Amino acid sequence: MQPISGINSRALNPLAPLDRKGSEDIKRDGEEAKKDPSKPVVDEYTPEKKPESAGQYWMGRDKDGSPKIYFDDPKKSSGPDKDSGAEGPQRSGGRKPETCIGNTDDVDREIRQLKRKQEELKQQLNFEQDPAKAEALKKQLSQVEQELRQKDNDTYRKAHSKFTQMA
Structure with missing residues (x-):
């Protein structure tokens, strides 16, 4: 370690001298504000x-149901063009939210049928005496189980559910 007395004091000096006039103006402005209570x-x-x-x-839909971008010009009347036959959401209260109902009955029915088929194949396999027929039943059973693994999950239900729009 080096003692403080050995440090070069020139390095601590600022590089440029201060502008004395600018700082005096700042002091005067501040003093004037303090003087006037x-x-x-x-x-x-x-x-x-x-x-x-x-x-x-x-966004809205035209008369054919295709998506279309509309522009509300404040200089003209608001809302979609009546001449073009456009059907857009009501502009006064904003967009009306759409309500849909999801139906997974078809997917559930398909899964129930696969589970029934799986149980039947297991019972037939337990009572089968012929090894060739037993091997064929095992192949069918493995196919049904694989199909069940693919279909008996939330991702498959969401992808294959039917949605109906509420009026």
């Missing part, structure tokens, strides 16, 4: 005029 120093809120809307884009 009748005026408190506060920020002042200046309200601004609300900017005019440039318009709004929104």
Whole structure:
């Protein structure tokens, strides 16, 4: 370690001299504010005029049911063009949420049938005496079990469920 007295003091000096005039102006402004107690120093809120809307884009469907982008121009009347036959959501209250009901009855029925077939194949395999027929039953059983593994899960149910839209 080196004692503090051995440190080069020139390295601690600033590179450029301070501008004395600028700092005096700052002191004077601050002193003037302190001298006048009748005026408190506060920020002042200046309200601004609300900017005019440039318009709004929104998704809708045309008369054929194809998706279409609409533009609400504030200079013209709001809403979709009545001439084009467009059917869009109501603009006054925003979009109306769609309600759908998912139905997994077909998938459940298919899984129940596979489970029944699996049980039947297991029973037939237990009572089968012929080794060739037993081997064929084992192959069928393994195919049914593989199909059950693929279909008896949430991913398959979600992908194959039917959705109906509520009115």
